[in-house]
Amino acid sequence: MKNILITGAGSYIGTSVEKWLLHWPEKYKVTVLDMISEKWREFDFNGYDVVYHVAGIAHKTNVSDELYERVNHQLAVEVAVMSIKAYVKQFIFMSSGAVYTQSDKKHPEIIVNENTNCEPITAYGISKMWAEEDIKKVVIDHNSLMKITILRPPTVYGPGAKGNYNPLAKMAVSTPIIPKIQNKRSMIYIDNLCEFIHLCIDEEAEGVFLPQNREYVCTSDMMREISVAHRHKLLLVPGLTWAVRLASRMTDVVNKVFGTYIYCPLDGEYFGGRYQVVDFKNSIIKSEGLG
Numbered sequence: 001m002k003n004i005l006i007t008g009a010g011s012y013i014g015t016s017v018e019k020w021l022l023h024w025p026e027k028y029k030v031t032v033l034d035m036i037s038e039k040w041r042e043f044d045f046n047g048y049d050v051v052y053h054v055a056g057i058a059h060k061t062n063v064s065d066e067l068y069e070r071v072n073h074q075l076a077v078e079v080a081v082m083s084i085k086a087y088v089k090q091f092i093f094m095s096s097g098a099v100y101t102q103s104d105k106k107h108p109e110i111i112v113n114e115n116t117n118c119e120p121i122t123a124y125g126i127s128k129m130w131a132e133e134d135i136k137k138v139v140i141d142h143n144s145l146m147k148i149t150i151l152r153p154p155t156v157y158g159p160g161a162k163g164n165y166n167p168l169a170k171m172a173v174s175t176p177i178i179p180k181i182q183n184k185r186s187m188i189y190i191d192n193l194c195e196f197i198h199l200c201i202d203e204e205a206e207g208v209f210l211p212q213n214r215e216y217v218c219t220s221d222m223m224r225e226i227s228v229a230h231r232h233k234l235l236l237v238p239g240l241t242w243a244v245r246l247a248s249r250m251t252d253v254v255n256k257v258f259g260t261y262i263y264c265p266l267d268g269e270y271f272g273g274r275y276q277v278v279d280f281k282n283s284i285i286k287s288e289g290l291g
Contacts, residue, residue, distance in 0.1 A: 158190030
């Protein structure tokens with residue numbers, strides 16, 4: 001049996017992973033550590049095989065750069081050092097696709113692979129990038145054999161998830177028309193991500209990973225699937241690409257929704273694709289609480 005410590009109570013992904021691993025109670029013992037108060041520093045990390053660090057700040061407004069730095073960077077490194085001192089075998093760090101350049105007015109189309117340079121443009125992305133670098137550094141500095149697993153998922157969605165999916169879902173069931181745009185987005189459904197992490201633990205995978213759904217997502221098609229799930233009539237209007245392109249030059253928001261942002265290759269070779277447990281259509285139905 002593997003003893004797993006999830007550092008970051010109450011997080012959407014951390015809670016989802018905890019529930020997922022409990023499908024195999026004979027294989028895993030899972031403990032969740034609250035990182036909000038300072039008491040976590042009194043916790044004994046000894047005896048844990050895996051530390052999965054998910055504590056962090058994301059999807060919040062009016063957050064200072066200093067707070068991103070302190071929580072997403074410095075806290076992650078401190079947890080990694082405590083894991084090293086406790087001889088933890090594997091440290092899984094929940095990073096983000098935000099370590100790469102994000103869609104904005106200057107970058108309407110982005111294609112990322114494992115060799116793409118990290119060039120974050122947000123305080124959130126910068127804090128995650130520095131956390132990655134310094135976690136690897138402290139492992140070297142301590143001559144530790146602890147394996148480092150860094151996950152850089154794209155948009156994560158599912159029932160109750162925060163982020164870009166929810167505004168689109170609300171729009172899909174409240175508006176009668178949307179522009180038909182042929183863009184592509186990498187996304188990952190929460191169950192697929194949980195299974196990916198499960199496999200990382202089982203196989204003690206180390207390195208940097210970019211898990212994603214097998215299918216790329218077209219924003220217009222996704223909103224249509226959401227409307228179909230709710231039996232809402234939504235008309236996709238072609239011929240408005242010019243209007244979207246014009247608007248994209250004025251605000252970054254348009255490119256975040258209708259720009260192209262993909263990981264390549266499409267489904268990767270990770271674990272032979274075994275983490276793809278829910279296809280796109282069913283993931284929408286589940287996300288909307290209809291399946």
